[in-house]
Amino acid sequence: MSETLENLYSETRTFPPPAELAANANVTAEAYREAEEDRLGFWAQQALRLSWAKPWEQVLDWSNAPFAKWFVGGELNIAYNCVDRHVEAGHGDKVAIHWEGEPGDTRAITYADLLTSVSQAANTLTELGVTAGDRVAIYLPMIPEAAVAMLACARIGALHSVVFGGFSVDALATRIQDADAKLVITADGGYRRGKPSALKPTVDEAVAQCPSIEHVLVVRRTGEDIAWGEKDLWWHETVEQASDKHEARAFDSEHPLFILYTSGTTGKPKGILHTTGGFLTQVSYTHHAVFDLKPESDVYWCTADIGWVTGHSYIVYGPLSNGATQVMYEGTPDTPHRGRFWEIVDKYKVSILYTAPTLIRTMMKWGDDIPAKYDLSSLRILGSVGEPINPEAWMWYREHVGHDNAPIVDTWWQTETGAMMISPLPGVTASKPGSAMTPLPGVSADVVNDEAESVPDGGGGFLVLREPWPSMLRGIWGDEQRFKDTYWSRFGKGAGAGDEWVYFAGDGAKRDEDGALWLLGRVDDVMLVSGHNISTTEVESALVSHPSVAEAAVVGATDPTTGQAIVAFTIPRGNVDTSGDAGEQLIQDLRNHVAKKLGPIAKPRQIMLVAELPKTRSGKIMRRLLKDVAENRSLGDVTTLQDSAVMDLISSGMQAGKSED
Numbered sequence: 001m002s003e004t005l006e007n008l009y010s011e012t013r014t015f016p017p018p019a020e021l022a023a024n025a026n027v028t029a030e031a032y033r034e035a036e037e038d039r040l041g042f043w044a045q046q047a048l049r050l051s052w053a054k055p056w057e058q059v060l061d062w063s064n065a066p067f068a069k070w071f072v073g074g075e076l077n078i079a080y081n082c083v084d085r086h087v088e089a090g091h092g093d094k095v096a097i098h099w100e101g102e103p104g105d106t107r108a109i110t111y112a113d114l115l116t117s118v119s120q121a122a123n124t125l126t127e128l129g130v131t132a133g134d135r136v137a138i139y140l141p142m143i144p145e146a147a148v149a150m151l152a153c154a155r156i157g158a159l160h161s162v163v164f165g166g167f168s169v170d171a172l173a174t175r176i177q178d179a180d181a182k183l184v185i186t187a188d189g190g191y192r193r194g195k196p197s198a199l200k201p202t203v204d205e206a207v208a209q210c211p212s213i214e215h216v217l218v219v220r221r222t223g224e225d226i227a228w229g230e231k232d233l234w235w236h237e238t239v240e241q242a243s244d245k246h247e248a249r250a251f252d253s254e255h256p257l258f259i260l261y262t263s264g265t266t267g268k269p270k271g272i273l274h275t276t277g278g279f280l281t282q283v284s285y286t287h288h289a290v291f292d293l294k295p296e297s298d299v300y301w302c303t304a305d306i307g308w309v310t311g312h313s314y315i316v317y318g319p320l321s322n323g324a325t326q327v328m329y330e331g332t333p334d335t336p337h338r339g340r341f342w343e344i345v346d347k348y349k350v351s352i353l354y355t356a357p358t359l360i361r362t363m364m365k366w367g368d369d370i371p372a373k374y375d376l377s378s379l380r381i382l383g384s385v386g387e388p389i390n391p392e393a394w395m396w397y398r399e400h401v402g403h404d405n406a407p408i409v410d411t412w413w414q415t416e417t418g419a420m421m422i423s424p425l426p427g428v429t430a431s432k433p434g435s436a437m438t439p440l441p442g443v444s445a446d447v448v449n450d451e452a453e454s455v456p457d458g459g460g461g462f463l464v465l466r467e468p469w470p471s472m473l474r475g476i477w478g479d480e481q482r483f484k485d486t487y488w489s490r491f492g493k494g495a496g497a498g499d500e501w502v503y504f505a506g507d508g509a510k511r512d513e514d515g516a517l518w519l520l521g522r523v524d525d526v527m528l529v530s531g532h533n534i535s536t537t538e539v540e541s542a543l544v545s546h547p548s549v550a551e552a553a554v555v556g557a558t559d560p561t562t563g564q565a566i567v568a569f570t571i572p573r574g575n576v577d578t579s580g581d582a583g584e585q586l587i588q589d590l591r592n593h594v595a596k597k598l599g600p601i602a603k604p605r606q607i608m609l610v611a612e613l614p615k616t617r618s619g620k621i622m623r624r625l626l627k628d629v630a631e632n633r634s635l636g637d638v639t640t641l642q643d644s645a646v647m648d649l650i651s652s653g654m655q656a657g658k659s660e661d
């Protein structure tokens with residue numbers, strides 16, 4: 001990418017917060033002013049929302065940059081903050097988790113229940129020889145034991161490394177080996193798409209390659225037959241029989257909390273390391289501020305999987321530290337029917353919903369009539385995370401889910417940032433559809449050119465973070481050099497330019513005429529067409545703005561005339577006729593539609609109509625694989641792909657219909 005990224009799309013709609021919400025918001029515009037005047041003082045104030053066993057002496061130690069220390073000298077226990085203190089405050093009977101299994105079985109878990117289970121699990125882990133600093137791999141479905149296991153590790157100072165249930169033997173084994181984990185916590189299986197889906201056989205195969213594993217702790221979920229080895233222990237025969245008395249001892253603010261592997265687009269997965277005090281401070285504050293959480297009345301639901309950072313920060317640590325009541329759902333959105341999500345919102349009167357653009361676009365594809373069948377009036381705030389949300393998907397979310405008045409918070413952040421960084425505040429910000437708007441109080445994000453200079457309003461470039469933040473990653477497990485190279489060597493001091501350390505997020509972005517930020521996707525995906533740097537996001541959003549399109553993925557394929565040419569893979573909405581001539585006509589209409597919205601430079605060379613797109617388990621489109629298809633190469637690494645059959649379908653379609661002009 002050369003100096004800047006083209007800014008092709010312009011958006012004029014804005015939606016101010018509803019007056020009543022603004023009047024009662026947890027956080028007002030004052031927070032931006034306070035943080036602006038005294039950033040460290042602001043974060044120290046937020047840290048006081050937690051319960052510390054020993055106060056800190058220094059808010060930030062940045063002398064060993066890019067390795068940060070936050071709340072230096074302070075001590076706290078994370079599980080105590082997420083569980084015990086709510087029980088001590090008299091909220092033991094309050095529901096922490098309304099769990100909904102895919103087959104329709106349910107459990108209501110109070111904070112007192114959670115304290116019992118976490119204490120029992122902490123005692124069991126200790127009996128199994130797990131001590132502070134040890135690593136524990138967690139490979140579980142979306143069942144309450146996943147949260148219990150994470151909190152039990154945190155309680156005794158062991159690091160958890162959660163691996164998506166559904167990752168392959170190899171993916172699990174390499175993560176166990178890299179972290180040198182002692183224990184795996186898993187289940188016989190979970191329910192997905194209406195049937196039991198086994199997990200234990202994958203663990204058995206992985207553990208056979210991992211001599212570091214001493215024990216495998218197995219939750220019984222499906223009751224299916226499984227093989228049983230000498231390292232295996234049932235959860236119900238150990239944890240559920242253990243003493244429920246466990247004293248939570250305090251750990252240093254910089255004590256490691258967890259490792260979470262992120263694959264990025266290429267290469268060996270990186271074990272992103274997070275620590276205790278700063279992480280909890282920022283997840284807790286952002287959950288309170290961005291969702292305006294009122295713990296006494298709100299019902300919160302984050303649809304993420306626990307194996308994604310969103311599940312760590314915004315199912316476990318953020319909501320529980322704030323004493324929230326939340327919904328946790330085991331299964332898929334279309335089991336047993338496509339209204340399942342809305343049925344759950346209606347049933348539990350969910351008031352805050354946090355989901356991903358991929359789900360919103362899927363719901364768009366399935367049709368407006370489905371959410372219309374349910375009472376969604378309890379919803380008062382809607383969140384989005386994981387990818388840029390196309391303006392049209394944003395509008396659909398607002399109209400069909402948020403009854404035209406619930407504010408949408410589009411939250412930009414990463415596994416590496418640990419917590420939200422750029423997002424509207426629901427009681428303050430007048431939001432634009434598709435924009436994450438502005439950095440949160442205490443966060444300094446910028447859009448820069450190659451020389452790390454801020455681009456003017458209306459310009460595009462690289463998204464960077466100029467100041468350290470409490471929940472920032474503390475490194476890559478076992479690889480200091482890779483940490484510096486990946487995030488700190490592109491701009492600023494680490495690049496030999498100036499005195500300031502500048503974090504490069506790997507994303508492209510633009511700042512519009514009003515100073516609002518628009519995320520434009522990974523810079524690796526930027527297309528270079530006849531000398532113009534065009535973001536995949538803008539072309540995808542232009543396609544999704546056509547009434548016949550639900551979802552689109554765009555890649556730059558090598559082209560003899562233009563360097564790269566735009567190739568689009570497009571999912572039509574449910575009711576659209578794509579057979580024969582109608583399909584050909586639609587493709588021409590779409591090409592013209594993009595040219596009209598963004599200018600002729602962005603007109604796709606080729607458009608494929610497809611039924612599905614390749615996605616990761618967290619719902620991100622894997623453009624790299626589509627590029628392989630568009631350039632007629634054999635497919636690269638597919639280990640993080642959610643459904644491998646999708647690629648066969650797309651490749652065969654690509655061979656059949658090469659429509660260009």
Ligand code: 6R9
Pocket residue numbers: 262308309310384385386387388389410411412413414415416436505506507519520521522618
């Ligand atoms: C939380 C999470 C991080 C990458 C990030 C960016 C993309 C996440 C986004 C977004 C635009 C948003 N991303 N949220 N892009 N708007 N609101 O997703 O973490 O899985 O590590 O992914 O996801 O590209 O760099 P992670």
